Amino acid sequence: MNLSIEKLKPGDLIEILAPAKSIEKTHVEAAVKTLEKMGFNVRVSEHCLGRYNYFSGTISERLLDFQKAIDDDEVKAILCARGGYGCIQLVDKLQWANMLRHPKWIIGFSDVTVFHQKLGSMGLKSIHGTMPLNFSKNSMESLSTLNDALTGKTYTIKAKHTKHNRLGSANATLRGGNLSILYSLLGTDDCVDYTDTILFVEDLSEQIYHLDRMFYALAKAGILNRIKGLIIGGMKDMKDTAIPFGMSYEDVILSHFDYRKIPICFNFPAGHINDNRTLVIGSEVELKVNSTGSELLFL
Secondary structure (H helix, E strand, O other): OOOOOOOOOOOOEEEEEOOOEOOOHHHHHHHHHHHHHOOOEEEEOOOOOOOEOOEOOOHHHHHHHHHHHHHOOOEEEEEEOOOOOOHHHHOOOOOOHHHHHOOOEEEEOHHHHHHHHHHHHOOOOEEEOOOHHHHHHOOHHHHHHHHHHHHOOOOEEEEEOOOOOEOEEEEEEEEEEEHHHHHHOOOOOOOOOOOOEEEEEEEEOOEHHHHHHHHHHHHHOOOOOOOOEEEEEEEEOOEOOOOOOOOOHHHHHHHHHOOOOOOEEOOOOOOOOOOOOOEEEOOEEEEEEEOOEEEEEEO
């Protein structure tokens, strides 16, 4: 079975849908224009702009949109409109068979990490990239790397040196996404095999002590002993307790690697930040961390 995903070409169809939280029409309209300027045709799903309490629709409505996009062979990529919460409600109700027959890109980050994990367990790649909610604030590189990933162009992402980095290099398969989602899927049937991988994590508005808890869970699950490298993306608005925890989030993470000698890169441009560059999850990559900065090369 060939599980490679076709490179998109001008005129290919991208469908925008909202599998989780509701989204304002203006964000979706702006994203349509941006994607059309890239040369793609764009379709907005039936319930994408709906609202049902917190969500864009009922579970049945969101499920219908996603299933239609999976089963429509004209759709070459599915772009999730935003994250929030809700993807976990759909993942086990979707019929994924057509993704194996006719693989296509699923794009998003944050809560969409649920789908990255599912696709990884199926042997499929996916795109950790920006979404319509964020298009208007994104850096040019966020959108250009999304286009590069969709069209199969080779690219490299560089990050500035930080004092917290651990030097070294590694070649492996890229896995990961939002740390809280990865943590929530530990021990489930959608938890991927992290053996000989480079793990990417990012998060938003977490307590520093909870970050410590999540890394303890990764360690106790044996994951930190199996990975060959670690990339820390945007860790935005990390919070401390009224009585300070006593460590920065960087020091918390490094404390779990005192006896684990792998390259570690901090402040990588991906995640809940404006410079949210695109990562092809499941790709073979090379991570280089040296005294001048870091590089992630898609091989």
